[in-house]
Amino acid sequence: MADRYANFANSGLGRTVVKRLGLPDPPRLRRHRPGDPLVDGPVLLGAAPGGRLSEPVRKQLGDAGVEVALSPTEGTRHGALIFDATGIGDSGQLRALFDFFHPYARSVKVSGRVIVLGTPPEATPGPKEATAQRSLEGLTRSIGKEFGRGVTSQLVYVAPGGEAALDSTLRFLLSGRSAYVSGQVVRIGAGTPPAPADWQRPLDGKLALVTGAARGIGAAIATTLARDGADVIALDVPAAGDALADVANSCSGRALQLDLTAPDAPARLAGYLAALPHAGADIVVHNAGITRDKTIARMSEDRWDSVIGVNLTAPERVNDVLLERDLIHTGGRIIGVASIAGIAGNRGQTNYATSKAGVIGMVQSSAPLLEPRGITINAVAPGFIETAMTAKMPVGLREAGRRLNSMSQGGLPIDVAETIAWFASPGSQMITGNVVRVCGQSLLGA
Amino acid sequence: MADRYANFANSGLGRTVVKRLGLPDPPRLRRHRPGDPLVDGPVLLGAAPGGRLSEPVRKQLGDAGVEVALSPTEGTRHGALIFDATGIGDSGQLRALFDFFHPYARSVKVSGRVIVLGTPPEATPGPKEATAQRSLEGLTRSIGKEFGRGVTSQLVYVAPGGEAALDSTLRFLLSGRSAYVSGQVVRIGAGTPPAPADWQRPLDGKLALVTGAARGIGAAIATTLARDGADVIALDVPAAGDALADVANSCSGRALQLDLTAPDAPARLAGYLAALPHAGADIVVHNAGITRDKTIARMSEDRWDSVIGVNLTAPERVNDVLLERDLIHTGGRIIGVASIAGIAGNRGQTNYATSKAGVIGMVQSSAPLLEPRGITINAVAPGFIETAMTAKMPVGLREAGRRLNSMSQGGLPIDVAETIAWFASPGSQMITGNVVRVCGQSLLGA
Numbered sequence: 001m002a003d004r005y006a007n008f009a010n011s012g013l014g015r016t017v018v019k020r021l022g023l024p025d026p027p028r029l030r031r032h033r034p035g036d037p038l039v040d041g042p043v044l045l046g047a048a049p050g051g052r053l054s055e056p057v058r059k060q061l062g063d064a065g066v067e068v069a070l071s072p073t074e075g076t077r078h079g080a081l082i083f084d085a086t087g088i089g090d091s092g093q094l095r096a097l098f099d100f101f102h103p104y105a106r107s108v109k110v111s112g113r114v115i116v117l118g119t120p121p122e123a124t125p126g127p128k129e130a131t132a133q134r135s136l137e138g139l140t141r142s143i144g145k146e147f148g149r150g151v152t153s154q155l156v157y158v159a160p161g162g163e164a165a166l167d168s169t170l171r172f173l174l175s176g177r178s179a180y181v182s183g184q185v186v187r188i189g190a191g192t193p194p195a196p197a198d199w200q201r202p203l204d205g206k207l208a209l210v211t212g213a214a215r216g217i218g219a220a221i222a223t224t225l226a227r228d229g230a231d232v233i234a235l236d237v238p239a240a241g242d243a244l245a246d247v248a249n250s251c252s253g254r255a256l257q258l259d260l261t262a263p264d265a266p267a268r269l270a271g272y273l274a275a276l277p278h279a280g281a282d283i284v285v286h287n288a289g290i291t292r293d294k295t296i297a298r299m300s301e302d303r304w305d306s307v308i309g310v311n312l313t314a315p316e317r318v319n320d321v322l323l324e325r326d327l328i329h330t331g332g333r334i335i336g337v338a339s340i341a342g343i344a345g346n347r348g349q350t351n352y353a354t355s356k357a358g359v360i361g362m363v364q365s366s367a368p369l370l371e372p373r374g375i376t377i378n379a380v381a382p383g384f385i386e387t388a389m390t391a392k393m394p395v396g397l398r399e400a401g402r403r404l405n406s407m408s409q410g411g412l413p414i415d416v417a418e419t420i421a422w423f424a425s426p427g428s429q430m431i432t433g434n435v436v437r438v439c440g441q442s443l444l445g446a
Numbered sequence: 447m448a449d450r451y452a453n454f455a456n457s458g459l460g461r462t463v464v465k466r467l468g469l470p471d472p473p474r475l476r477r478h479r480p481g482d483p484l485v486d487g488p489v490l491l492g493a494a495p496g497g498r499l500s501e502p503v504r505k506q507l508g509d510a511g512v513e514v515a516l517s518p519t520e521g522t523r524h525g526a527l528i529f530d531a532t533g534i535g536d537s538g539q540l541r542a543l544f545d546f547f548h549p550y551a552r553s554v555k556v557s558g559r560v561i562v563l564g565t566p567p568e569a570t571p572g573p574k575e576a577t578a579q580r581s582l583e584g585l586t587r588s589i590g591k592e593f594g595r596g597v598t599s600q601l602v603y604v605a606p607g608g609e610a611a612l613d614s615t616l617r618f619l620l621s622g623r624s625a626y627v628s629g630q631v632v633r634i635g636a637g638t639p640p641a642p643a644d645w646q647r648p649l650d651g652k653l654a655l656v657t658g659a660a661r662g663i664g665a666a667i668a669t670t671l672a673r674d675g676a677d678v679i680a681l682d683v684p685a686a687g688d689a690l691a692d693v694a695n696s697c698s699g700r701a702l703q704l705d706l707t708a709p710d711a712p713a714r715l716a717g718y719l720a721a722l723p724h725a726g727a728d729i730v731v732h733n734a735g736i737t738r739d740k741t742i743a744r745m746s747e748d749r750w751d752s753v754i755g756v757n758l759t760a761p762e763r764v765n766d767v768l769l770e771r772d773l774i775h776t777g778g779r780i781i782g783v784a785s786i787a788g789i790a791g792n793r794g795q796t797n798y799a800t801s802k803a804g805v806i807g808m809v810q811s812s813a814p815l816l817e818p819r820g821i822t823i824n825a826v827a828p829g830f831i832e833t834a835m836t837a838k839m840p841v842g843l844r845e846a847g848r849r850l851n852s853m854s855q856g857g858l859p860i861d862v863a864e865t866i867a868w869f870a871s872p873g874s875q876m877i878t879g880n881v882v883r884v885c886g887q888s889l890l891g892a
Contacts, residue, residue, distance in 0.1 A: 037632060044452035070819075084703070090759075090762075091754055091758045091759045091762060091801075091804055092754075092759055094754055094800060094804075095750065095751065095754070097800070098742070098745070098747065098750040098797075099740050101743055102743065102745060102747075102750075105742050105743035106743050112588035114500040121807055121810065121811060124811075126811075127808065127811035127815065128762065128810045130807055130810070130811035131758070131762065131804050131811055132804065132809045133806055133807065134803055134804060134807025134808075134809070134810065134811070135758065135801065135803045135804030136800070136803070137791075137799045137801075137803045137892075138787070138796075138798075138799030138800040138802055138803030138804070139561075139735055139796055139799065139800045140791070141790060141791025141793075141794065141799065141803075141892060142742075142787075142792055142795055142799040143791075143796060143801070144791060145791050145792060146741050146742065146793045146794065146796065157860050168485070176656060182789065184890070243810040293781070294552050295551070295592050296544070296547050296548055296552035296588075296589070297548065297552050298591065299544070299548060301541075301548075302543065304541065304544040304548075305541065307618065308537055308538075311815070312537045312577070312581065313537045313538055316536075316574065317579065341584070341588075342584050343587075344587060344889075344891055344892075345583075345584060345586070345587025345589075345590060345591050345629065346588055346589035346591060347588065347591040347592045348592065349588055350547075350585055350588040350589060350592065351544075352584075353584030353585065353587065353588040354540060354543070354581045354582070354584040354585045354588070355578055355584070356579065356583070356584055357581045357583045357584030357585075357587075358537055358540075358578065358580060358581030360576050360580060361567055361576055361577040361578070361579065361580025361581055362577040362580075364567065364576070364579055365567060365568075365570075365572075365573035365576035366573045366582065369573065376458060376731070406634070420526075421640070441538075443790070443889060443890055443891075444581075444889055444890075444891065445789075445790055445889075445890065445891020445892045446587060446629070446891045446892070
């Protein structure tokens, strides 16, 4: 599953060849290592007049030990540019974006960060401000495609009253944890989340259930949540028992063998969780998923039924039983795994895309209902991730998937896992109903 | 602006070469010609049990003179497959989609149509049905990519109470008018729209204002609205006067020379419209738009300001003045022109993408406010359209833009104009707040 081309392009000879021939130039992405500073260099913070977020951001970054520059010095290379656009009340005032990004665009370091903060259009007092705030998305998505060199660019909409809820999101987006997340729109609601006692182990004392945990992305999720302090229950089908035991051991967790598509499985899972010391779970990650690709003309009933059953119906049934029996604690998290195919559709994947679009529907329709219970529900939507599955793709398709994104490379399972860990963080209590792609800003979309 | 490759691929020799070498195979798309039947062959209509739309659809298609088959005969080639999915109440019932599309996928003719009808997820009674209805999008987008041969595939969400409002949309989506529209999601609200006296001239008696009408897409919009019966005011800057006069003459309309970015222009336009016999307009199409591409680091202030000013602020100011002075009639239409770049972002187009994302914001935020006045607001978002502008693109970029979509070719200005004419139709009174791409289901998206 190695990306040999990226390794070559980052070698001494490779750099020369890539530059001379104008070939795709996948940078080595900065990824999180414990002990690293949050962001690689000073953060330049700007604001349109009248914004409400630059003060809270300055404070939250200061608490996180990040060096914040308000007036830049000539020649400084920045780890990130953050712009508070909440003061922009109409399209004429969009000029403040140009005034900030034009002079400092070139000051962003490799694997640097661009974050624009806005007000959700639906939470503005009228159409002039809504229009201007909505237009921010055109800017951040263009910057993501323009800056290159591993720089990510995001738009974060913060609801009025959500000013104190930015911390977990800034720490995620500025750090190497979000290496393969770019061109995304994140929505933060009103309220003040609890701050973790220890930002290195924000999930201390939490119990996390991860389905499909024996391999690939699921294994990365289990170990990442454990790294962040969670007790992990790694669940997979009995046939994956040995690999599952290895994962459970590696994160000092429990292994649970269960085929979630069996009629009695959700009830059995509920019984298992009810019998635990704290009776229930804090974090449920519905990662288990399968593909059975064929055009719909050639597809068997079984391929349709099994993909819908595993990817969509099983998570719905598990949620139903756990919520009915009160087995997801207050402050709990439900996290689904959608897919770019669920957003854009894909040839040969009518069954898979239908199931993954359904996961998005599950998140969006359940979020408002779960809010009164203090439970959030969100999903990641992975793009091309380097796994044993993608390693088996025909070389042409594989290379297209790897290169047709702003990072010119595939993501790693850890990139998906880090995004899930951000949703899982107590600091993300005000984030619900979001679907965030982990795709390096893939060109593919809807 | 000719697509020489597509012409070649459709020639006798070309067909052989394209097949032997496995090259992109752009079909000749069926486009509307007056007098043609609405759809090229019988329509197969299916439904999941309990659906509420197949009866209204059967009746509306019957009135339109379309042959509808409920139980198909072996070997029949269909002009369209329509499936009423409103009866699907949970993910387990999605199987009805497979049961309908699996056996008949191959029966769809070249340039045929696939339409799935659903209930807007936000209008369902609960998350199970919302999830299943949201998942339909994964199916229709996949079918668009899978079927090829000029077949388009759409999802139409019909709000409860909107059963009688489907007519204009079915006629548009089934006909050659929607040749380059695929992979889209359309939302129809509750209510019963007026039926045009003559479906060949649905805009009889309506006055339409089209900005940027001297050339390309704007000229096509003016002539298409005139073909459908509207009196047209073709507006453009004074420098385009001669071309503008030609367009106005060709559609027996009026030419109005005005630079809409001038401070007094909206008021002057309002004065002009107020002095007309019926004092005001029925249809306002904000087509005028410019590009001034540069990366933001190399961009001048002027390039930023002029693009935002022409593409976004001018339409906002015109709307404000016309609405304030009651110069858009009840049953009126405001139609914006966004862009794929406003959805996905684009390198070198931070200014353009910001302005076009703003157009989407203008539509979404204004729609609920205009509904009580009986005015709808929608936008088209063109992809790669063959114009003098795209003819000047570097060949590599141009070929990528042309081929990276489900039609393997660029669209024509008429394709954008037909989509606008559909929004403008009296029958589309229940359609507002929609952004519909005219992009042949381009791979590019967000």
